[in-house]
Amino acid sequence: MASEKTLFEEDIANQKNEKPAPKRRRTADEMATKQREISVSEFFTKNRHLLGFDSPLKSLLTAVKEAVDNSLDACEEAGILPELLVEIQQVNEKHYRMIVEDNGPGVVKEQIGKIFGKLLYGSKFHKLSQSRGQQGIGISAAGMYGQLTTGKPVRIVSRTSARKKPIEIFMGIDTAKNKPEIHSEENIEWDKKHGTRIEIEMEAKHQKGVRSIDMYLKQTAIANPHLTLHYIAPGEEKITYERNVRVLPPETEEIKPHPHGVELGRLIAMLKNTNCRSLSGFLQEEFCRVGPKVAKNIISGAAAGLTEKSYPTRIARGAASSLHDSIQAAKISSPPTTCIAPIGEELILKGLKKEIEADFYVAATRPASVYRGNPFLIEAGIAYGKPGGVGLEVEEESGRIKKRKSKVDVTQDLVGAGDDPARLLRFANRVPLQYQQSACAINKGIIGTNWKSYGLTQPRGSLPIAPMVIFVHIASVWVPFTSESKEAIASYDEILKEIKLALRECGRKLGIHIRKGKRIKREFDKRSHIEKYIPHIGVALQDILDLTNDDRDNTVETLEDVLHKSRKF
């Protein structure tokens, strides 16, 4: 038994003769009386920063985001081209009312309480398909935050069809029990045929600029070209972002888990809970990409007396472990990618060109890939430089070109000055991400890309320094966020790799553009040199060869022509 040298030996020596004085003794029995269950609502009330409700400014944005996510998901699922109204009203100095109204399918009366007043309740968690919401927390948490800070209930108006009456519900949430508390419920008049309207009053702060609701809605419009969005900021007129495509994104399919992404413990639970009566049937029924042949291969690969007819619920842990190994070893095709709907290079380019003034644009959509059995797909885009070669100029002289405006304009503000780091536009399932950039896999992917090889400057461990906007979108059936507030993507290796590959595709094209820019500048320098010195050569030739002035001028002209042509410009 090797013992490392004790720390701070002199202390030990000093204290050797002291007996430790047990100042207090709480026994295990006493401690047991303090143990209690914690309701998930209590947990998130105390940890509300985990959900994005830490500051008044951020809370308002988070609430809008959760409501808009829900509205867009509902419209798309119902096959309705979404038209949304977002309105922010100032109630008093510290309180604002957030209103989000959609033309979606509405919510049936019985479900309204749970959907808007119970954390961890929803339809998206248990299925594998691409959607904005996935946790069943967000919108209830927004109402909970409103109740916590103002004591006021949430107002919901919903209508599921023109034949049904609209319903108005005022409700709160019982945080100790994580249950909705319906205050009132009645039928009202509403001019919408179907849709949902939510109103939450909350302690908040409203301002423009980076990470504002304005910026978030603008980015939402970029990533959702099928959306018409009306926005009324406090005391301002309505702004409308009209949709620019009249078709919904391609419908995505719900998929079953891919065998390679299933952990042993989950496999055991699935075997226990299945209704299938044979192992072969179980494998084909519960997973994607498993047909009779693959099932047979898997089962024969498992060395534990398993047959195709083994009864799933009777398979013991040891046999399941062997089955799991065999699944991992089996050749199984990648999951279907019909469950993912990318935005597409064309629409990314259009969005960037429309919203960001630059002199070079490029976009790339990667093929789908898989992390932990979940299909995902990365898209990237770059808008580089200022029209009129500012990008080039900045790059050569690294001087500050762009003056900051005192009042930030959302469009203008997207591309930074030449000595600022590149700006990022991060999206997950078409939802813009605004906070926690430094914790995000997208940020890490950009930092981990060698931008110097594309002609940009990049300090070690930093974003490239350039007048540039980098757009990255992850679409997945399950986006792994670093917290419940869904602000940053967790850095799974597979995701990081795909982000870098997408960036590299864009980077290579950007590099060609930048090198061309540099060559043009060099050539331009040469040209001016030629134009500067040729006349002197003319004079010298006139002297030597005794030319007339006309001959001299002709010679100079010819020389310039020849030299310019030889530059291959």
Add this chain to the structure above:
Amino acid sequence: MASEKTLFEEDIANQKNEKPAPKRRRTADEMATKQREISVSEFFTKNRHLLGFDSPLKSLLTAVKEAVDNSLDACEEAGILPELLVEIQQVNEKHYRMIVEDNGPGVVKEQIGKIFGKLLYGSKFHKLSQSRGQQGIGISAAGMYGQLTTGKPVRIVSRTSARKKPIEIFMGIDTAKNKPEIHSEENIEWDKKHGTRIEIEMEAKHQKGVRSIDMYLKQTAIANPHLTLHYIAPGEEKITYERNVRVLPPETEEIKPHPHGVELGRLIAMLKNTNCRSLSGFLQEEFCRVGPKVAKNIISGAAAGLTEKSYPTRIARGAASSLHDSIQAAKISSPPTTCIAPIGEELILKGLKKEIEADFYVAATRPASVYRGNPFLIEAGIAYGKPGGVGLEVEEESGRIKKRKSKVDVTQDLVGAGDDPARLLRFANRVPLQYQQSACAINKGIIGTNWKSYGLTQPRGSLPIAPMVIFVHIASVWVPFTSESKEAIASYDEILKEIKLALRECGRKLGIHIRKGKRIKREFDKRSHIEKYIPHIGVALQDILDLTNDDRDNTVETLEDVLHKSRKF
């Protein structure tokens, strides 16, 4: 109604004649059938990266951390000087067994299932006092991860006193119900008089270096000088970190919420649930720092017909809101700081000196402060430069001094080379934080501090570049982490401010040291100039004044003396 210009007008034009084709129509009723409750265990299984169980490497560290946190908390609460064993055994290529054993108070039989097999269960969530654990998630999540990846149960051995028999339990967790599943339970022999031992087998990876278990345990020893810790890495001999103080950290008190940190919604809930029968009694009973006088002031400040005798449960929302305003406006002393136990400047300095070789050390403990009603306290420390003036040299020449060793030594690795950013040691309630540095308020506080004014180089938006370790500890009754994995501190303004103030205190002293170093270097240069030129002056004087050689040497000596003295060195 102002409408912003439509996006991509040409598209709209092209598509004007197309009718949107509703491809699918799912009604609200159909969607309602898909709505389901999500168990908190299911939620965290799917989101296990939120708890720190994303990669095999990190999962093992997280599990050790959760178990050690629990053991230390239990020992301190019971008044026992903690002695822990941490052992990692390799089971097969991919599976490891983690064992953590303590000499704590043990856990009573009835509680073992829930404590180790139910998420959101514990004693620390509902009270305001400083402890390592606070959520009631960690250790159950570790067991859940083990079960998920290996299908194997967790083994718990516990004994609450020498008079009671030790008990051994094998258990799993039913994730769909978030309930423990006891597989077996029996009395066994155990040589400990009291304590708890937990064993979890899991898919894992073990390695040394940065963010390793070795590093984590070493840092735990720095921040917990009262702990004796034995560690057995796979295939290695036991290492022991002996305790260097034989007294527990000062006992911290549980406090009641501070009135200024209570939101309106929470106040309403507290009024509803209290057993007090008068408003004055309620205020004095349920909050800290409220006596009869303060209660009277608050109540008279509320303009809603409230009296000291108002019955709390009958106070309506409007009156509660007025009460809340009055509370916010009232002068109330800061919360008591007896609920927080700092490590203290002396022990921080000792810890740094023992573990990190440097030539300058400084530490500062700030007075307690408050965020959202929760008392907290920041401590910082700096170890700067390499002995023998390497720090100075690096600073002047910014050359690479330290060669990296091929095999990382945890102690050596703490101070980086001179052109690397400063290394951080982050702690929360004495627990080392190893991941998510960039998302942490500590990181932001360091970046937001102007290190140039202390003579260091610091690129914009980056850590200072120096051979330096920066230690920051936050102690609080409720540490706001950015995720359940407790890896980074959320950036509340008050916390960020205190971090910067603590760093500034250290920075100023560091600045004096660095400037002194620079002055020494300048003086040294001057000295060598004097020594170089004085002899020549001597020769010149000999020439001019016709001195003897002896006279010349004497003059030179005198001159050197005079000049050196005049340098005030």
